[in-house]
Amino acid sequence: MAVVTSARAVVRPRRLDRSRAAGVLLVLPSLLYLTLFVFIPVIKAITTSFTVRDRDDAGNYTYRVGLDNYAQLATSETLRANVIFTVLIAVTSVAIVFCIAYVIALALRFGRGPSARFLGRIYIVPLFIPSVIASYAMITFLANHGFVDGILQALGLPDGVFPKIVFDWKGIVITQVWLSLPFMTVLLSSVLLEISDSLIESARDVGASSWQIFRHIVLPLSAPGALIGVTFMFLGVIGGFTVPYLLGPNAPQMLGVSMVYYMTNYFEPYIASTQAVAIFLLSLVAAVYYVRQQFKREVR
């Protein structure tokens, strides 16, 4: 990069200066937008989470800096349960999606014939369905006295054996799997496309079985790219609201739901901000990894 720049600087010094000025000018609006609507709110949320509002005897509010909001998050039984619940849901959904999407991606990459082509057509559909609609479809599908329950009934099972899926953690996980399948599959497919056919053929020539090829070539080579998908989806599930709001239990709640309740129902921006910061911290490792890997892929 540096070499290219200096070489061009020798040839056309004036144009380069103008190019830099034009570059700044063209990027500036979007940078301004991101500062106002992303960076400032995030900083604001962090400072708000350290702000404590006290009420004195006269009924006036006084504000001070303190860790009280965090103490409440850590000691409140409900809020702590919400944090654990959120992480467990995110990990479970990501693990399930990863396994199913990997099978689809393998079938798309190495499979031939009508089944593979059919898979390639249907896996993408949920990408085009808004999450509110997907959640509702899953409610009608999986609810007690819903469609699946009706089929079990038609098969002669007694009423009441159908487990509680909707308004339970299972409902959240199944719907998240449904919604995230296309994205993960697309990503894994593009990662698998980067593995060359010649590498696999040469392994086969020396007598490797399909399982050995998968275990020792395909899986390790696809791991870095696959992790981008895993981190991105983890961030998505942890920061989701729609699915747990419509399909989740009342307690424990996922942080997204509890945060919005604190914000809009209890008018507690301090606790809401603290939960937002907690969500940022919970996903920090995933976020850093995602940014670094995506950066490496995009900026070459």
Added chain:
Amino acid sequence: MAAQAPALPAVRLTWWIDDPRMRRMLLRLFAGALAVFIGIPLLTLVLWSFAGEWFWPNLIPTQWSLRWWQEVLENPRVTDAMFLSFTIAPVVTALTALVAIPAGYAFARLDVPYRRLLLLLFLIPNAFPRIGLYVSLAVLYYQIGLIDTYWGIVFLHMIGTLVYMTWITTATFRSIDPHLEEAARDAGASPLRAFFSVVMPLALPGIIVASLFSFLASLDEAQGTLIVGTPHYITMPVLLYTLISSFQRPVAAVFSVLLALPSLLLLVVAQRYLHSEYVAAGLGRV
């Protein structure tokens, strides 16, 4: 007695992967199961929207009717929400294009100072869990008076669309041969003329796809709009929250089908333009 027992062949748990017949059968089963998992919930929704009477445990409605469609389409709350959604989405798309296309061009072609740092900043919105970002934004909106306003919603929708469109346009501009533009410049065209008559036509497919996705993302955005838009600015997906919570099953089903139509239309029309890279670049509506 001491004779060595012949070594048993190692039992391989993975023998079936190398058996083509077994593999074909398993793949067929898997494809079928996936089709049921993806398709039947959507089908149930469509059935509900045309159900006149459907008592459990019947597997299909016992009476068919268009009554719910009529009820939904004549409901002023529904038409208001549709109108609002379709006035927000184009504005979001246009503003995003106006801001993101220049940035994408600069990142792809010009010597932007601190280019790497800036590109990193553009990834930040994706790295924060969305709902945390929206709640933080709502706290700010309360203080600056943007809560429950039209522009508050537009600017919130732009968080996702801006990042997405910037990445797509950067990739699109980078894929166009820079010599074409230089040739136009050498022939005496101004930078703007060279951009609009040489680069832009070549970049148009990528820009159109990014715009379509921005439009749909805005149309379908629900959680952020619910936080900053209530009680006065109810878009279609926000109204759907209410319909679902009030347990009016057929009404919510009709509305769902209505709301899913634009996206499904795109799926059918634009499937051949949908390069996987566009999708992977950050559309993941998870």
